[in-house]
Amino acid sequence: MKSRAAIAWEAGAPLVIEEIDVASPQSGEVMIRMSATSVCQWDALSLMGKQQTRFPCVLGHEGAGVVVELGPNVTSLRLGDHVIPLFMPECGTCIACMSHKTNLCQALETTQPLSILQDGTSRFSLRGEPIYQHLGLGTFSEYLVVPEIALARINPKAPLSKVCLFGCTLTTGMGAVKTAQVPPGATVAVFGIGGIGLSVIQGARQAQASRIIAIDTNVNKFPLAEDFGATDCLNPHDYTDPIASIIMNRTHGGVDYAFECTGSLHMMATALACTQRGWGMAVNVGIANPDDRIAVSPALFDSGRSWHGTVFGGIRGHTQLPEYVEQYLQGAIKIDPFITHLLRLEDINLAFDLLHSGESIRSVIRFN
Amino acid sequence: MKSRAAIAWEAGAPLVIEEIDVASPQSGEVMIRMSATSVCQWDALSLMGKQQTRFPCVLGHEGAGVVVELGPNVTSLRLGDHVIPLFMPECGTCIACMSHKTNLCQALETTQPLSILQDGTSRFSLRGEPIYQHLGLGTFSEYLVVPEIALARINPKAPLSKVCLFGCTLTTGMGAVKTAQVPPGATVAVFGIGGIGLSVIQGARQAQASRIIAIDTNVNKFPLAEDFGATDCLNPHDYTDPIASIIMNRTHGGVDYAFECTGSLHMMATALACTQRGWGMAVNVGIANPDDRIAVSPALFDSGRSWHGTVFGGIRGHTQLPEYVEQYLQGAIKIDPFITHLLRLEDINLAFDLLHSGESIRSVIRFN
Numbered sequence: 001m002k003s004r005a006a007i008a009w010e011a012g013a014p015l016v017i018e019e020i021d022v023a024s025p026q027s028g029e030v031m032i033r034m035s036a037t038s039v040c041q042w043d044a045l046s047l048m049g050k051q052q053t054r055f056p057c058v059l060g061h062e063g064a065g066v067v068v069e070l071g072p073n074v075t076s077l078r079l080g081d082h083v084i085p086l087f088m089p090e091c092g093t094c095i096a097c098m099s100h101k102t103n104l105c106q107a108l109e110t111t112q113p114l115s116i117l118q119d120g121t122s123r124f125s126l127r128g129e130p131i132y133q134h135l136g137l138g139t140f141s142e143y144l145v146v147p148e149i150a151l152a153r154i155n156p157k158a159p160l161s162k163v164c165l166f167g168c169t170l171t172t173g174m175g176a177v178k179t180a181q182v183p184p185g186a187t188v189a190v191f192g193i194g195g196i197g198l199s200v201i202q203g204a205r206q207a208q209a210s211r212i213i214a215i216d217t218n219v220n221k222f223p224l225a226e227d228f229g230a231t232d233c234l235n236p237h238d239y240t241d242p243i244a245s246i247i248m249n250r251t252h253g254g255v256d257y258a259f260e261c262t263g264s265l266h267m268m269a270t271a272l273a274c275t276q277r278g279w280g281m282a283v284n285v286g287i288a289n290p291d292d293r294i295a296v297s298p299a300l301f302d303s304g305r306s307w308h309g310t311v312f313g314g315i316r317g318h319t320q321l322p323e324y325v326e327q328y329l330q331g332a333i334k335i336d337p338f339i340t341h342l343l344r345l346e347d348i349n350l351a352f353d354l355l356h357s358g359e360s361i362r363s364v365i366r367f368n
Numbered sequence: 369m370k371s372r373a374a375i376a377w378e379a380g381a382p383l384v385i386e387e388i389d390v391a392s393p394q395s396g397e398v399m400i401r402m403s404a405t406s407v408c409q410w411d412a413l414s415l416m417g418k419q420q421t422r423f424p425c426v427l428g429h430e431g432a433g434v435v436v437e438l439g440p441n442v443t444s445l446r447l448g449d450h451v452i453p454l455f456m457p458e459c460g461t462c463i464a465c466m467s468h469k470t471n472l473c474q475a476l477e478t479t480q481p482l483s484i485l486q487d488g489t490s491r492f493s494l495r496g497e498p499i500y501q502h503l504g505l506g507t508f509s510e511y512l513v514v515p516e517i518a519l520a521r522i523n524p525k526a527p528l529s530k531v532c533l534f535g536c537t538l539t540t541g542m543g544a545v546k547t548a549q550v551p552p553g554a555t556v557a558v559f560g561i562g563g564i565g566l567s568v569i570q571g572a573r574q575a576q577a578s579r580i581i582a583i584d585t586n587v588n589k590f591p592l593a594e595d596f597g598a599t600d601c602l603n604p605h606d607y608t609d610p611i612a613s614i615i616m617n618r619t620h621g622g623v624d625y626a627f628e629c630t631g632s633l634h635m636m637a638t639a640l641a642c643t644q645r646g647w648g649m650a651v652n653v654g655i656a657n658p659d660d661r662i663a664v665s666p667a668l669f670d671s672g673r674s675w676h677g678t679v680f681g682g683i684r685g686h687t688q689l690p691e692y693v694e695q696y697l698q699g700a701i702k703i704d705p706f707i708t709h710l711l712r713l714e715d716i717n718l719a720f721d722l723l724h725s726g727e728s729i730r731s732v733i734r735f736n
Binding site for chain 1: 667674677
């Protein structure tokens with residue numbers, strides 16, 4: 001199958017649109033025709049060479065599409081199913097899936113980060129040379145082939161150009177609040193008002209948090225944060241004291257929960273420090289370079305705080321993502337305000353520019 | 369009241385036995401005649417000047433005694449009550465106590481670390497000059513005066529020269545396991561086989577952990593760890609690979625819970641690293657210098673692990689410590705194996721030497 005795709009030939013280079021070849025699905029795999037994809041910070045970090053991405057690569061991990069071809073031995077999907085690709089699969093049979101204690105399925109954990117499928121190869125190629133699949137997916141392509149365990153089947157009534165954001169942003173942010181079990185009345189700090197941060201804010205409001213403090217240096221994003229439920233918006237540049245102190249002063253000693261959504265190591269440590277002594281919980285949601293190191297005082301733990309992290313919001317793609325889509329259809333989750341730009345695949349480099357400049361929340365690319 | 373006491377005149381100096389003056393208890397305070405005290409690593413760190421200890425100081429925070437004088441307005445204690453002093457009080461009325469979410473009572477949080485009572489002074493003096501009270505207590509003295517909120521009343525049938533260890537060691541270690549909610553069948557790693565580590569092992573066995581891996585470089589302590597319930601004892605010096613890798617290999621990817629009981633920053637990071645991806649929990653129990661910094665990879669959180677800390681095992685002294693004493697009286701908690709040495713107050717410097725050389729678990733000093 002021929003497919004238009006945006007290729008990252010090397011770290012740091014602009015993407016190039018090419019017509020690539022997509023091989024037929026093998027055992028347990030399906031081919032998807034993508035309807036929409038969007039550009040997330042993780043794509044940007046990958047393009048910067050700050051992840052384990054293998055080049056040349058079709059980037060993209062947040063999208064939605066329709067099943068157009070089934071490989072042998074596919075049991076959970078049919079032609080025409082509407083699906084969202086999962087960078088965190090759910091095989092249902094590994095130790096992690098069987099434990100019901102985590103969403104960190106082990107089935108593809110050694111291959112997806114390396115931009116390959118389970119057999120070590122890619123279904124994308126150009127002039128006979130392999131093109132790798134970002135996080136084992138590669139949604140910046142009209143067609144792609146992935147294992148069925150890396151697909152969540154969703155309600156076909158849902159508009160794919162909206163719910164594609166459940167492929168990463170919305171699920172990661174709202175799921176993190178759910179996984180942290182934020183109770184009604186809790187106080188919450190959210191570092192970073194991007195797509196993830198706004199999703200955390202939306203989740204915290206849904207959880208009936210009494211106070212939601214959003215922190216960002218881009219004040220243009222404050223009105224949107226307030227629309228989603230932020231009760232306070234703080235710009236660290238407005239204060240001479242450290243922002244953790246400002247937050248602690250406003251909340252009688254600190255927030256109950258702090259979510260770090262920027263991937264900044266400094267903000268991760270700040271998030272821990274601004275939580276309440278005794279029971280404060282910090283949750284790392286943003287993605288950082290795994291080779292970096294966070295420096296924290298042991299006293300922050302001695303004081304009864306705890307530090308957590310989630311991937312994909314702790315949500316299991318097969319069993320829990322479809323519920324979020326239902327909530328969207330019922331009007332309980334807002335997506336429209338996230339989509340600040342609607343672009344063609346040919347304009348994908350603009351989507352990266354808009355992300356870096358802070359002008360966009362999410363640019364959605366529609367394939368048809 | 370005249371009282372024999374061991375005074376630390378300055379950081380690093382040997383303790384000196386002197387006859388000091390103990391002022392009468394003020395409002396809400398009581399005077400205790402100590403029966404026994406023991407020497408813990410926290411005393412040693414304080415003597416090294418690595419805590420906020422103010423000198424000259426009567427060290428000691430782990431002991432047991434009898435109420436011999438009541439100040440005005442004391443409501444919860446009577447003369448003759450058997451008590452254990454609390455470096456973590458329980459006032460019952462502060463935000464923390466009222467929350468029921470933490471044992472980190474705020475009543476004395478700004479004074480105890482500075483070796484003073486709530487009014488900023490000490491009841492100890494020598495030739496008219498103040499001698500400070502370690503952690504607001506100072507149990508290396510025959511008599512001492514502390515607020516009633518910093519005392520737990522216990523069953524008078526309990527031998528004070530044994531249950532004095534509930535003043536820190538046993539409660540800190542066993543409480544940490546309780547606070548972490550280790551379930552039956554869990555796998556546990558314990559870094560450091562001192563008094564705290566053995567208490568964690570005892571708590572983990574009581575919680576019916578299926579595997580308890582003890583890690584220490586002092587192999588002489590391995591038989592004792594096994595007596596308390598350790599299923600594996602590892603000496604990091606026996607391996608060329610990092611000890612976290614060894615533990616992960618032995619436990620199909622890591623332990624469910626890791627307790628750091630040495631206060632080493634390196635071991636704190638190791639404890640986090642050796643836990644299971646997806647749900648592993650590391651708990652800092654050992655005491656480190658708060659000015660130091662631990663360096664950890666953000667990837668350890670992204671992988672679903674969490675990091676916690678407890679003080680005094682997360683246990684509320686008034687309401688929960690007496691239950692531990694009852695468990696000891698019922699034979700469910702062992703104390704004897706902890707007490708490797710029984711000394712006189714005059715030999716207190718020997719107790720520090722035995723602790724540093726690793727020859728003792730706990731030296732108990734009996735006052736009568």
